[in-house]
Amino acid sequence: MATRLQEDFSGATRWRRRPRPTFAWLAQTVTGVLLLVLLTVHMVAQHLVVEGGLRTYDQVIAWIRNPVVLVVEALLLVCVTWHGIAGVHAVLLDLGLRGRTERVVARILGDVAVATVLYGLWLLYMLAFRG
Amino acid sequence: MTRTGPERGTGGRQASRWLDPRGRHLGTWAFLANRLTGLGLVAYLYLHLVILSTLLRGPEAWDGLVRLFRNPVFLAFDVLLVLGLAFHGFNGLRVALVGSGLLVDRHKALLAAAGILVGLVSLVAAVRIFFG
């Protein structure tokens, strides 16, 4: 029935605290474009600059102590986690995730994203300052 | 040959529709490949973090891993990784452009261009990885 579908649409994902879908999509696009650049830089810097393509332990530590490298890697971590987790969310939506389950899963994904970034930043810190 | 009934899609039924190749055009393949490479890359992200955590165990553990990664099996995996990354990136760029309403009439050309770039980057990467 047309009425039923209209209710479906008006009820769908209109939570107050949720970012507008336009901005969610923009964030995905922006992180995506940033990743094109950051990942290229990362791949070139990690594997094309060094002899043999893989750094030894000492080379890694020396490399990560460079403040520019540290910042770029941290930025890469944040972008790739955001883009990746948002992407997983999109795939789940495609597969029919909805209602309360959707909210629970979205919150879990958010927590996973935060945990990932925190872990990655901690790892960077340990290598750069305590390596 | 069984096919699932084409009822209102949820979960598994939608996924099985994705697996039905009949009558589909290039754009759908690109969409599916984007999903596939995306999920693969997310899995790789966590694998990568686990591997990098080896650095916390000191030089011997890490350098041992580095020796392992020079094995041709791992090198081949690296080439696949670059292929997946290149596809997701360049096709993603097409989706971003077209999805913002830019160059919509050229979406087929953009897909072709993406394909060429993916091929080139993967080829260069394969050469560098195996012979560099």
Add this chain to the structure above:
Amino acid sequence: MSTPRTVLLKVFRSTPAGHGPRYDEFRVPVGPRTTVLDALLAARRDQDPSLAVRHSCLHGSCGTCGMRVNGREVLACLTRLDGLGDPVVVEPLAGLSVMGDLVVDMEGVYGRVEPAGRPLVRASEGARPELEELERFEDCLECGLCLSACPVAGDPRFLGPAALAAAERVLEEPRGADPKAVLGLVDDAHGAWRCHAAFECSAVCPAGVDPGGAIMRLRRRLLADRLPRLVGRYHREARP
């Protein structure tokens, strides 16, 4: 006289009570111009009167006979059996509730397009001059082929290509419709932002409507409307 050529149709069957689903086989005579619909009606007339299939105009202008033939969305009255191989698999459209056999609940299509607004500018009236070159979404048959073909439209909340294209056409020329309401309807994770640029909809549309292109123009419109608010500038009204 040579024996007429025949083709084996493998037709999806199920009853409203839920029996099935199964595939029934019908061997039907076929000539160079026999369409899938011709063959289905012959099968119903000569072999199994319980076969449920919908049609109306028989010439591709009503959109009633949409179905999947060998997995591809088509209008059965326009699709010749010649060249489709043997057997030919006939199934109802995907993404819509099956009411029985090849008949689906088209409310899934109409119920989506209606909230988006149905553009009704007659060709004789003429659209705004600068729009003359754009597709006439008025040509849409509401046949549902695009919804079935879309790789994302398995989600029943997704507005789908036809509804989104209708929304874009209404926003081009609101003629009394409320643009803000239409923008609000499509600015949703299950509206315009669901599309992932597969363009399968445009590939199967029998009316040449290009819903994929319309969805992208709609997104450009949404961005133009929403972005200024993001940077805190004065919110411009959607163009009348």
